[in-house]
Amino acid sequence: MTAPLPLAGVRVLDLSRVLAGPLCAQVLGDFGAEVIKVEHPKRGDDTRDWGLRVGKTETAYFNSMNRNKRSVTLDLATAEGQQLARELARQCDVVVQNFKYGGAEKMGLGYEQVKALRPDVVYCSVSGYDRHGPEASRPGYDLVIQGEAGLMALNGEPTQPPLKFGVAAVDMFTGMYAAQGILAALFDRQRTGRGRHVEMALFDCGLMVSAYYGLEALLMQKDPPRYGNAHPSIVPYGVFDAQDGPLIIAVGNNAQFERFCTDVIERPDIAADERYRTNVVRGQNRDTLVPELLRELRARPRALLLQRLAAAGIPCGEVLGLLEALTSQRAQDAGLVTQQPHPVAGQTHVMAPPYRLDGERLPVRRAPPVLGEATSEILGELAGVDAGRLAALKQQGVV
Incomplete structure (x- = not known):
């Protein structure tokens, strides 16, 4: 784009994995933020092993949620890995994490701990359930939430059993809601200089997905009928x-x-x-x-x-x-599917961001990263790790 992207100069530490958190950070990266994705040195993000393989360390699933990021490997189970992560957090405007409840705090990376290092940090916690409620420690999974939030009960044909959405809809809505919360907090920080703790729960967002179906259920005091591909209120x-x-x-x-x-x-x-x-x-x-x-x-x-x-x-x-939709003339004209260079596969498909600003589609600035591709560069720039120390950290399995 000819004009600077809206979040240029904002640095994000993405400590999350799988879908909701990574999607949130990807949205911020799409708008121009520098996103540093922290992953385990050997396994990486769980989704690097889900679905169809691209190259040696990526999959189509991983690539769908991790464009416009750089990958750093740190073993956060080690004291040195935790210390390096804190050093990165100290120099980031935004931190996104979706560890199990209390997990970030055990590593010294909870909100209060990061806030002590960076008082104006915008910190986002993504969990399965309300962190202030009795189920705070329950892990959250999209499929479980789709069932518990009533979404499977409204989906599909009336003759079918409860049916999940084709994609992880609750995770995706949560990621988008989380990005909205972070953007609002960054806007507020511009005015007040104050950081915020944005807390998102999959169940909360899943319930919001029910939308007008949910309000009709409350009005009728029973579940609305399932209409499959039809509409509950509009005919035909x-x-x-x-x-x-x-x-x-x-x-x-x-x-x-x-x-x-x-x-x-x-x-x-x-x-x-x-x-x-x-x-x-x-x-x-x-x-x-x-x-x-x-x-x-x-x-x-x-x-x-x-x-x-x-x-x-x-x-x-x-x-x-x-496949027809992705390869359609409509999708090609809109520039929604791109080909990006890949060090092993040669090229790989990467979806373009869905946003346009001033008539221009936001660019794919970085293809989804190979595991750990920016470790030495980022630790050198932001944590002062020289070549000798980096070699020692590699030998110890910290990076």
């Missing part, structure tokens, strides 16, 4: 089968419904039926309406329906496979 809205394949139709208001009936499926009588005149009554009578619409849609080819829907100003689209 979802995935429908045309003559030659599925398509998505999202009729958002009554005017669109009238055009849908008249111009798309050529059934103005349906639009005129009192049972279907408004969205509220369409929702109440979906059991008779939807089968009628399906008969009309299945009698027409998908391309014709998409053409008519677009001409009528009704939101619509194809149902693509994931």
Whole structure:
């Protein structure tokens, strides 16, 4: 980008692993922060061993949450590793950690301990459950939280058992919420000079994901029905089968419904039926309406329906496979998938940040790092570790 990135000059110490914490730090890196990711010298982040391998130390899973970072290896089970981490924290504006409850404190890296070194630090703790509640020490896992937060109960078709989201949605929402909290704290620090402790719990964020479903459950005092690909409040809205394949139709208001009936499926009588005149009554009578619409849609080819829907100003689209979506002209035009150089694989795919500022997409400044690629450089710059001491630390397994 031609202008400096918004977080240029901000330094982040990423002590987290797996997904929520690393995603939070990646967002800060996308906006220009220098992100130092601390990992175990041998194992690295757990996700370096999850899924499909890229090179020797990365996987597609790891790469999805760790662009725009530098990797430093430290064994935080050792006193020297902990001391070096504290020295790095002292020189960082932000610290992100998701150790088990009390784990950071045992290593001398808890909020109060880091605050004593850097009074204006913005420190983010990511945990499974409320750190001020009776379940503070419980570990948090996305799948467990999806069940406990009621998300699996609202997902999928009504005839199916409870179903998790295809991706780790609670982890991802928590990471994004955590980044928002850190950005707010950094903004406040600009005004007051004061640091903050941002605390995020997966369960809290998982409950927020329930959104309007959650509020409807409270209103009804029972679980809302599951609608699968349909919408609980809007009809017709979802995935429908045309003559030659599925398509998505999202009729958002009554005017669109009238055009849908008249111009798309050529059934103005349906639009005129009192049972279907408004969205509220369409929702109440979906059991008779939807089968009628399906008969009309299945009698027409998908391309014709998409053409008519677009001409009528009704939101619509194809149902693509994931590879189709990633390699689509739409994704290419937007620059959402990049190829980055890799020291072993030659090149590797890296998603671009989803943000645009002043018309420009935020860049992939650094490909996801090889394990420990910046250890000597960063420890030399920030902790004063010379070549002789670095060699000794390597021999001891600290780095």
